[in-house]
Amino acid sequence: MESISKDNVKHIAELAELEFSEKDIEKITSQIERILDHVANVSSVNTEGILPTSHVLNIKNVFREDMAEESVTQESALKNAPDEANDGFKVPKID
């Protein structure tokens, strides 16, 4: 597998909505490289005709009757909000 560049890592950080200092980018790039290098051994396994498992249980969609039930009140839903206004979550402007 290909090696991973600092620019790769910056791109991934952007996708993950994370940010790192220049110094940390260096460190995390080498750590990610080492971990990916280790896990890449899965590529050597012959999986021809083997289906992927996303879940160990043989479960199907779970349906329920569409019945109204008691739910979370607005007050309790906002209880942990870092900022609120007009009975809603308040966030900085969307750029």
Place this chain on the structure above:
Amino acid sequence: MEIHYLTAHQLKDMLEKRQISCTEIVKSVYLRIEEVGDRLNSYVRLEKESALSRAGEVDKLISAGSDIEDFMGIPIAVKDNICTKNITTTCASRILENYIPIYNATVIDRLESRNYILTGKANMDEFAMGSSNENSYFGAVKNPWDTDRVPGGSSGGPAACVAAGEAVCSLGSDTGGSIRQPASLCGVVGFKPTYGMVSRYGLVAFASSLDQIGPLTRDVEDCAAMLNIICGYDRKDSTSINVEVPDYKSFLKADIKGMKIGVPKELMVEGIDREVKEAVYRTIKLAEDMGCIVEEISLPSLEYALSVYYIIASSEASSNLSRFDGVRYGYRNMEARTLREMYRRSRAEGFGDEVKRRIMIGTYCLSAGYYDAYYEKAQRVRTLIMGDFKKAFEKFDILISPTSPTTAFKIGEKMKDPLTMYLSDICTIPVNLAGLPAISIPAGLSGSKLPIGLQIIGNVLREDNVLKAAYSLEKAIGFTGKPGL
């Protein structure tokens, strides 16, 4: 023995005979917590006042003639990634430092219906990511057997407090060994049930296809009794299995004559301490003496289990942890001027290093161009691992291995290299990938007086075999060690 070192079933007997009150039990556990002080750091929050008031209520129920059920009035610690209504649930992360759930996890509702007593919320690796409990925002947990050493992780707090007498038992969560490995390193019993047997509703998700809640206890009997309470279908968890729940205590029989035991050679190879291996072989000999048939077996695809786990668990984590964005709950950077800046700075400041590392690995494995090579490939190899176990269980009732390749290691020893740390879970990880039930029981002490754990793995929904073997071997091993703390 001191009250704080008794098991839940011993305390239940004493409550029934009116030899002790619930208030006395709770007081003695808090006395012990105060005596231990900050030497272990096993709790992130104590609930002493409410525990004492609930103890008083339980005593009233008992004197009014109420039946004493299992865990009624018993002080239990809960890992801090399990939601407790109106009590902070932090996942040992700065990002959830002040998070107060508005609902209980299903397991908490079930315990409350039995009148359990919550001692407090137990420390852990941040978001359950780690094998040493050094990744906690609230500081590392220490091993009660040697405070220079780690208790294991991620349920380091739940394991340490049960081992040290700071709770009678505890609830943890296990994604790749997070109950069994710390149980092993702290000399207690830890059980990961079949995936889907315990509701995950209210467990803060790490890797949803692997996470499972389970008990940490002082003996197998308490473990079975706890499974009776926490197992069972829950409509609030769409991955909950709807099967009849057996009486797990009915499997506590010291009779395993004729049981077929497989020893996977892939779990007994390089990197396993000599003393750990010897303890496993000693236990195997005990099993043979009791009439078990023991054979070595090969599960070749286990060689890839660690890789498969780190790809799948990190991928699921990167998706699950996207919910922590500073909008609805949790830490927010208040200086950010735009929404995306707020997301980034809140997450960068709120998450610790290991959590960020796993989000990065997961995001990479799921990103365009790499999905097939990593995530989907890992899912295919996961199928092969499940197939190897399936084949093994056609021939064997249980599989036996070490729980952890080593006894407790020194604090700081493995923090420099994430990959070395990941190898601590080499024996436990395959079990989660296949959704199997498995237990760790103490198998003795090493020369330097550190506990060694034995892992017993059963087929899907065959908790009966696991408990039978664990109960029988526990009696045969006769481990009674307590830390000198």
